Amino acid sequence: MKREWVFGGAVLGVVLATVLAAVLLPGALADRSEPQPDGEVRMEEISISAAEVGGERLTLATDVRLEHTEGISENVTVELRAVGLDSALVETSETIDVGTVDETSEVSAAGRLRVERGGSYRIEAIVYRNGVRTTTGSKTVRGTEALTPGYPDSPVEFHRFARHDFPAIDYEITDSGDDSATLDVETYVTNGGEAPTDDLTLVLKARQVDSGIVASEQEIDVASIGSSQTARPGSELTVPSGYNYYLDAILFEDGVVLDTARSGASLDPTERVQANETERDVELEVGDFDSDDQPDRDERESADEDGEGDADASDGAGPGFGIAVVILAVVGLGLRARGHTGGKQ
Incomplete structure (x- = not known):
């Protein structure tokens, strides 16, 4: 009987020790299987489109497609840079946080770069995993001056x-x-x-x-x-x-x-x-086009009957031919009189 009690107490002690070890030392019972290998990240393509076009600057919407295979890749980031082709200077840059990728799949890293309209650029994409560069790619953008503003x-x-x-x-x-x-x-x-x-x-x-x-x-x-x-x-x-x-x-x-x-x-x-x-x-009077103050037809007709129109026509201010007609008449009479005199001789 004593031997059974001793055996039972030993089993109970082992169980209690296991429980305490799991609580106090969580890593003691951790999975000791082989760690997963680092995944492989490859750049598939870079697509660029004009998102917003202004008078002086435009926004390039950039989509970098990554292919991830095998294992796990932690702390994946993509750095985008717009480098001027003429100056070789970095005009602007942006870092995109992709995070952890643990399955075989295609991943999209979308970003936006604001550059001057009219320039030519090389858009560079640099992929990092845990701060280590893994792959790079680039694409050239030209002729941005042909892009018209969105408005x-x-x-x-x-x-x-x-x-x-x-x-x-x-x-x-x-x-x-x-x-x-x-x-x-x-x-x-x-x-x-x-x-x-x-x-x-x-x-x-x-x-x-x-x-x-x-x-x-x-x-x-x-x-x-x-x-x-x-x-x-x-x-x-x-x-x-x-x-x-x-x-x-x-x-x-x-x-x-x-x-x-x-x-x-x-x-x-x-x-x-x-x-x-x-x-x-051209005899244009602004008052003739008044929508509210135009004179009545009766008033204009009475003014014509009073002779005001004849007075305007005879004073030489209008486009008439009064003086020219008088001169031609005098010349004509003189020629006629000369003709008659010649006939008598």
Whole structure:
């Protein structure tokens, strides 16, 4: 009986010792199998695309494809560098943390490099495992100056009339005086996209043709334009009378220029003829185009009956031929009288 108790106590002691060893010394019962070998990392390809194109700089989206085989690879990183082909200087760089790869698979390491538009670059990819370089690859990028900024690709623009060459800007003279005229300017803006517009701003400017001076300017918020819809935003511009103007329209979205348009507004009653560099009166009066202050037909007819039109025609200010006709008549009479005298002889 004593021998059984002694044997049982020995077994219990071994069990307790094993439990205590597992708690106090976790590594004592650890798997003593062979450690996994380091995996092999190879570079398959580098793909590059233009993600964001600005006026001066662009972003290159780079995707480095790695093939991992066998074992395990810890602390895998990829360093991306953009090296100028002309200067051989590193323009910018980025490090991508891939982490631990423990299976046979293809791994993607995506990064972004911001460079100047117009340059040529060699994009280098260097793969590290635990800080040790394992493989490298590169790809050349040229002709970035041909990449246009992203904002011209916007589906929102001033309308282009297909069948007739109508301007995208119309104007109406709503008020005029000796010193100033008010123009009601209207534009045509079309949203060719699939989503409504947002954060659109329209800037209208009246620029004097000869000097380029901006005589008037207005900035207005454009209401949302639905898909495949055309809106007609506009505003009033007050300018000095007696000059010709360019009407410039600039369309912004969230502070970026989307499109521009230009039309002309002729308020100068003098037209320059380029053929002989002379000037002729085209009898344009700004008041004739007032939408609210035009004289009635009865008033104009009564003025004609009073003889005001004849007075204007006889004073030589208009484009008539009164003086020339008189001179020709005198010359004709003289020639006729001479002819009669010759006949009598």
